[in-house]
Amino acid sequence: MSILERFEKVDRRIIFLLTLLAVVIPLLLPIGFKIKVSEPVQKFYEAVEALPPGSKVLVSSEYDPSTMPEVYPMNQALARHCFKKDIKIIGMGLWPQGIPLNQASMEQAAEEYGKEYGVDYVNLGYKAGGIVVISAAAENMPNTFPLDYAGRPIEEFEIMKGIRNFDNIDLIISLSAGDPGVRHWVMIAQGRYGKKVAGGVTAVSAPAFYPYLDAGQLQGLLGGMKGAAEYETILGASGTASRGMDAQSIAHGLIIFFILFANFFYLLGKRKKR
Amino acid sequence: MILMLMVGINVEAFDTPNESSKILSSSELPAPPTEVLVKDKPNDAGGSIIVTWGKSADDVEENELVKEYRVFRSGALDGEFELIGTANKGFEKFVDGTTIDGTQYYYMVKASDGVVHSQSAVSEAVSSSAQWFHTDRISMLVATAIICFLILWFIGKAKKGEELYIRPIAGLEAVDDAVGRATEMGKPIMYIPGIADMDDIQTIASVIILGRVARKAAQYETPLLVPCCRSIVMSAAQETVKEAYISAGRSDAYDADKIMYLTDDQFGYAAGVDGMMLREKPGAIFYMGCFYAESLILAETGHSTGAIQIAGTAMPSQLPFFITACDYTLIGEELFAASAYLSREPLLLGSLKGQDMGKAIIIAILIGGVIMVSLGFTKIIALLATG
Amino acid sequence: MKKEIPLLITFIAGMVMILQFFIPHRPFSDLQQLFNTWFLIITVFAMILGLGNLFKVHTKRLQRRPKGWWYSIVLLAGFAVMFTVGMVWGPARGTPFDYLFWNVHIPMSSMMFALLAFFVASASYRAFRARTPEATLLLVSAILVMIGRVPLGNYIWDKLPLIGDWIMSYPNMAGQRAIMIGIALGIVSTSLRIILGIERTYLSGK
């Protein structure tokens, strides 16, 4: 086997090992690359920033622990952004495992900004049914969510006073790692009820949301850990997403190198054959 | 009806004229909201009334005279008005979702800074009702009617025996080869119907394609493994494969245990299928249906076993992975065309032709619409609103 | 009868769901939610079939003892423990069920998902070769977007991230939109064939 062929058919375990090293080493020895903010993230930031103090934002968590590295930092940054601006958060989720994560991010930010549960934020918990829950909540929030995530009646909470349906919500943000998720919020809350919807999604699904962003169906979009890191950057706070960005860059660079390297030898091999 | 234009000013806590006049003299009282208009919320199941008003003149950034608007309702013009909700400053609309259809209501809005309020005139009488047709959805009704008509029209034509040309689709041409190759190598075939349940049309399409593949597998007497992520999909797959074996005259070879349920969990399923691929060493692997992140986990593992891989999905986000890791990939609509293509039944082929006509109309609207919009006729955009 | 009734049910259920989109009036406005609840309930019953199948396959392995049969014990034991703990103490936070979920289920689930980092690397090394003009386009657009996403791209040429974004927002969006439109027609046609009973293999038979 010639050297060229050997490079073409390299044991994939070597690739696996190099990828692992590209993540482990920068995590142990951080470098500190700069982060540039992209337009969808800027739009997302502005959508929240434009709300007057006292506005109510619905934050729905549609992710689970497996996508935590990407979406959880968004959830944390969003909660901080809202509380910093005195915007109230109504949490909920269409994925059961997203509820504790949403709650944790709100609690953490509430502590930093001295916000109180029931007054400045509330978590309505999980409801099965995806798209149907969105329609039901759009029509009647108290009926759809009579209790909060811990089983307390929502009438007890000041923040829920005067909230009947989506007409009383100023912005809807879905942080989602799949379906049901942003797509359905756009279809129902935006499509059928004309609400402003913004989203945070995993990087993999982000491209599929560009048409919605372009059509104005989405106000802004955070895509993956990078989107979260950019959002953290605009807010001027370094979080877990920013911390992972070094490893991210190195591993990413490695994959680009793989592709260029493989093509270099492929094209070289093709020329030789001629 | 007569619009009542009396503008009253009062403070909730002080109802006697005396006290009220005290407040009147205070300079802190905000200007009242103007022009309270009410109407039944259109296109709903009833129970909602939309209240709109003009902002108080004091509802401005710089001052705090208006903090919120309070919306009141009464069953009678001179009856008691009760608070039904609030809207933040800067807003001019409130939807009351607690009305009883057919009952008359009167509304009134107060601008408030939390302590003192000034109230608007009382609105006209209004009652809510439910509608039988959603008027914002006419364009959708037309679109649905046209496309369904086209499909049915061409199915009808096909029924009469008209010959229809269908272009080759590489991924589907390869189905026979893949089954054949697995047979030659004496290896089983694996068919993965995705991770969605039967509520997803992709899964239904997948089960239909499974029927066609199973018939070929039965003819070639090659074992067919179908690991499922959903119980209902497993049931439907068993039913379909059994029927395929019967119609191929090989009902004796049908083994229900080869169509098995693993777990509803996305990655638990991926772990199980990956293990199965390495141990069963299939000669051909089909991925048809709705896939999420597990697509590449499965397809890369499948590739490492050396199997021929044919994928098909309508999940735009997963298509790139199948394209890079599989030998053939059905892109979006091609997945739905597979059943017609593999069966060659005229009725199904006719519907493909109908779909094509639908696309032709869409292209015509696209080109015509862009030209019109470029020339300034933007009305077409509103015509396509879907409610 | 065995086939006509299911076809009739399919037709009625399908037509009702189409109509409910256009009719805001009750009962149509509530049907979607109602049907969804029904579907979920049927799903749970069906799970008895799925689990029954899982047990059957693995108890058979215990009887026949093929190579690696003892892994079936691991599977059945894992199920038994998780199921018992869940039914006895419930799924709330702080229960043993919750503990097993976070320390057994989640780590495996997350790692399985994270394997994708490696597979993306191996797939791109192997498959992104400039073999044909189409493959070259795939390659070039992937590289441009990838480079645009890391700080490295900014160092090479400050326009690279912008070009990456441009590809995402326009040509990519156009391609995605074309796929979406195609899918819509495919789904309309397939659904229509199912509702009208033209496509009925899923009910077994032609």
Place this chain on the structure above:
Amino acid sequence: MIETLGIWIAALLTLCILSFLYKDNPFYKFAEHLFVGVSAAYWAVYYYFNILYPNLIQPLFGRGQLLLIIPLALGIMMIMRLFPKVGWVSRWPLAFIVGSYSGYNLITYLQSNAVDQVRATLVPFIQIESWKNLFTNPGVMTFLNAIAIPVVVVGVTTGVIYFFFSKEHKGVFGGFARTGVWFLMIAFGASFGYTVMARISLLIGRVYFLLHDWLGLIQ
């Protein structure tokens, strides 16, 4: 103590799954079978507490919502498959599910994937602002922005043409279809490139867990 034990179990199982990359081995087989068993039980318990109990048992037997007898009957018909003689009744619930979701998806996809997308593409072909920009400030980005809308219109149109099944892709029509394929390829490449990062993020999450929570090597 119990917390530490949990981290150790989690870390070892993580490594078992990771070992799959080397080759199929007893550690992976152990984890795989455990995973399938545990996750199947997880969802069974989950469905009971989140669907069956609150949506059927409680409202039907607790509050007497008799309408729920219908899904109960359909559910029971589903499991009749276990008895070959009456197995055919399981087609009824299947027909109900397939029928209602066919109807629902027909409308939903037509709306959000077709009509809404077509409407969003109706933008003036020539954006005067961006062409002005190009002439006053010629450069790569001003050029790309000027041609952006034409690119979208051409891309969507030719992309849809690629999906034509009943016409041979030959001649001018074939040229359009081929252009459509190019757009699809660019879209796939872009999505792939965009995704790479996400996948690395997940690995970072796991490595972070091992290095931070388990080994305590990073703060």
